[in-house]
Amino acid sequence: MGPRRSLIIRKRAPLRAATLADVAKIAGVSPMTASRALNQAHLVATDKAERVRAAAARLAYVPNRIAGGLASQRSRLVIAVVPGTLNPVFADLIHALREELLRSGYQLFLGLSDYDMPAEDELVETTIGHRPDGIVLTGVVHSPQLRFRLAGARIPVVETWDLTPTPIDMLVGFSNEKVGASAAEHLLRRGSRKPALIVADDHRAQARGAGFAAAAAERGIAIAGRVAVRAPTTLGMGRDGLARLLTADPRIDAVFCSSDQLATGVLFEAAARGIRVPERLAVMGFGDLSGSAHTHPSLTTVAVDGARIGREAARLLLERLAAPEAARRSRIVDVGSRVVARESA
Amino acid sequence: MGPRRSLIIRKRAPLRAATLADVAKIAGVSPMTASRALNQAHLVATDKAERVRAAAARLAYVPNRIAGGLASQRSRLVIAVVPGTLNPVFADLIHALREELLRSGYQLFLGLSDYDMPAEDELVETTIGHRPDGIVLTGVVHSPQLRFRLAGARIPVVETWDLTPTPIDMLVGFSNEKVGASAAEHLLRRGSRKPALIVADDHRAQARGAGFAAAAAERGIAIAGRVAVRAPTTLGMGRDGLARLLTADPRIDAVFCSSDQLATGVLFEAAARGIRVPERLAVMGFGDLSGSAHTHPSLTTVAVDGARIGREAARLLLERLAAPEAARRSRIVDVGSRVVARESA
DNA sequence: CCGGTCGATGGTAGCGCTACCAAAAGACCA
DNA sequence: TGGTCTTTTGGTAGCGCTACCATCGACCGG
Known part of the structure; x- marks a missing residue:
């Protein structure tokens, strides 16, 4: 037994939060019964369960899930790792993910990664350290060291928002190359002969840009201008990007941006310069943000069903959790993407 | 001792993640020494520390912070609760918060709350359950039950993004009423006589709207139109909102929106209708989002230094953590807000 | 009226790690 | 060389909770 804190001091201001033992003592039952009353009430006589609940309420008792998780080896917690500055593109994914997990009694926490690798490594380490029942990653993991750690942790992992033939475990995503390719297709079919790109410097945006260039090249069209910007992207970068593209070559007739934020910026810059969209300049983005349908002109974009990815x-996670043994075959889901043709292209 | 798993099976595919005991055994030291080698390397002979590190790397060992936290009663983790759908207004706050905490060796996890109360209660319960070293709340807590729980948990709590005379513990925020009031002041000084409002239905947005109306009334000006929208706000709601305001009263001469998203939507709707901003219609938002400086016309808004709130x-949290005893006086910091006058008003 | 069964309850033994203390091994001095 | 001080190491005892098993009446049919 550790030292008992003086009852006099404890009276008004307990130094530590209430524990299950405190609740049990007040309710006049054993800790075991108190635990059951709170988690599996049907196994306990109703009057005792009631007394336990009352005691818990009186003490402002909140179960220590750290201890519970350690004892039961299940945390009922899923941690999702999302890049950087709360990028709204992921909003639907996270929202749907959270919704579905909640429905099955799992909580979701988010870890924010920077766009740079070392910090991401550390974050994933911490994430594993908390031994969640599942990990959802936004983006596939490239660092071999991290993949090793993740695989060694024996925690179900879902990578998202990208496709790769070799996921660590499970994967739900779409091809960023195809996003770029279908944008190119759309723009060229509408008659563009001098398309330009504004692309952020993260992996996935780069892949969209590469997909665009490849598809254009296949049709004998060269990229007429290209601006690289730093993730995360903003509207201002889009404005500035168009300005720079026009300085380099005023005759470009279309711009594909790696995000809708950039594209919206391009729209504003075009408006400020009196450039008619889409007649003189076609504009496309990616992401189909909640606002993109309501810009003026409304934005043509490549949409991904983020909610579906989340769901x-x-x-996948819940199935794995329900039947861990059935899980050796790795699962890959491609949700695809589609061009949403609106006014801007 | 529990049952030992067959060595034959364990060989290639360990069923459980490696533990500190596994590492210690391989390195040929006691678990205690292994623990020190990993956490306080200076207390251990360099050769042994090296052996431990090598063993850890070989086993893809990731320390179980759940167990560590339980034993040491410190998790080196802070959990921030943010409302709903990754609203970019909070991006700066979260980013700065994370940065500062990281610098001191604390990790940050995010819990997403819905805009509705019951779900928020549950989330905060879970959050407390994980016994983080600190909790940061975006918005003040109103539910008395939740306040009781939070206070009982003996975890340092910082409420943010709002002011109240009675925080649970610590508070860093600004007055949403004043935000509305200074917007009103700005608009009226510029000559508006028939200002209108587009305001979301969450607490804080409501407070901004109320502040606006009160300040206008003080100057003898009545609100000429008012549209309520559901949080979280989007550009489309802004467009739609202006349309509805104009239908009700075409002579309104200014619009104050409870968010920059809404205001940007208003800008687009005005552009689509050929309404000149700010000559015919002044537009103001709130939040000074990263894009707001680059709309066309650029958006006049009320800015809050989110990064400063985060910092x-x-x-406050780190000071409290460093000196828990010195903490009985509760601390309140008001970071204020300011009008950023740009082209739209 | 007794063995068998079942639901309710309690006791025990950890989960994986670290705080704390004791012991051992060097380092150093007279 | 013996003693003192300082490192370095290991053992023990939990952190707060739950899995698991033992126990104990109550209740059943025979």
């Missing part, structure tokens, strides 16, 4: 990720 | 919140 599928949750489904 | 102050981190500072």
Whole structure:
């Protein structure tokens, strides 16, 4: 037994939060019964369960999930790792993921990674350290060291928002190359002969840019201008990007941006310069943000069903959690993407 | 001792993640020494520390922070609760908070709350359950039950993004009423006589709207139109909002929106209708989002230094963590807000 | 009226790690 | 060389909770 804190001091201001033992003592039952009353009430006589609940309420008792998780080896917690500055593109994914997990009694926490690798490594380490029942990653993991750690942790992992033939475990995503390719297709079919790119410097945006260039080249069209910007992207970068593209070559007739934020900026810059969109300049983005349908002109973009990714990720995770043994075959889901043709292209 | 798993099976595919005991055994030291080698390397002979590190790397060992936290009663973790759908207004706050905490060796996790109360209660319960070293709340807590729980948990709490005379513990925020009031002041000084409002239905947005109306009334000006929208706000709601305001009263001469997203939507709707901004219609928003300086016309808005809130919140938390005893006086920091006058008003 | 069964309850033994203390091994001095 | 001080190491005892098993009446049919 450790030292008992003086009852006099404890009276008004307990130094430590209440524990299950405190609750049990007040309710006049054993800790075991108190635990059951709170978690599996049907196994306990109703009057005792009631007394336990009352005692818990009186003490402002909140179960220590750290201890519970350690004892039961299940945390009922899923941690999602999302890049950087709360990028709204992921909003639907996270929202749907959270919804589905909640429905099955799992909580979701988010870890924010920077766009740079070392910090991401550290974050994933911490994430594993908390031994969640599942991990959802936004983006696939490239660092071999991290993949090793993640695989060694024996925690179900879902990578999202990208496709790769070799996921660590499970994968729900789409091809960023195809996003770029279908944008190129759309723009060229509408008659563009001098398309330009504004692309952020993260992996996935780069892949979209590469996909665009490849598809254009296949049709004998060269990229007429290219601006690289730093992730995360902003509207201002889009404005500035168009300005720079026009300085380099005023005859470009279309711009594909790696995000809708950039594209919206391009729209504003075009408006400020009196450049008619889409007649003189076609503009496309990626992400189909909540606002993109309501810009003026409304933005043509490549949409991904983020909510579906979230739902599928949750489904894979929950299935695995329900039947861990059935899980050796790795699962890959491609949700695809589609061009949403609106006014700007 | 529990049952030992067959060595034959363990060989290639360990069923459980490696533990500190595994590492210690391989390195040929006691678990205690292994623990020190990993956490306080200076207390251990260099050769042994090296052996431990090598063993850890070989086993893809990631320390179980759940167990460590339980044993040491410190998790080196802060959990921030943010409302709903990754609203970019909070991006700066979260980013700065994370940065500061990281600098001191604390990790940050995010819990997403819905805009509705019951779900928020549950989330805060879970959050407390994980016994973080600190909790940062975006918005003040109103539910008395939750306040009781939070106070009982003996975890340092920082409420943010709002002011109240009675915080649970610490508070860093600004007055949403004043935000509205200074917007009103700005608009009226510029000559508006028929200002209108587009305001979301969450607490804080409501407070901004109320502040606006009160300040206008004080100057003898009545609100000429008012549209309520559901949080979280989007550009589309802004467009739609202006349309509805104009239908009700075409002579309104200014619009104050409870967010920059809404205001940007208003800008687009005005552009689509050929309404000149700010000559015919002045537009103001709130939040000074990263894009707001680059709309066309650029958006006049009320800015809050989100990064400063994050930094102050981190500072308060870290001070408390460093000297828990010195903490009985509760601390309140008001970071204020300011009008950023650009082209739209 | 007794063995068998079942639901309710309690006791025990950890989960994986670290705080704390004791012991051992060097380092150093007279 | 013996003693003192300082490192370095290991053992023990939990952190707060739950899995698991033992126990104990109550209740059943025979």
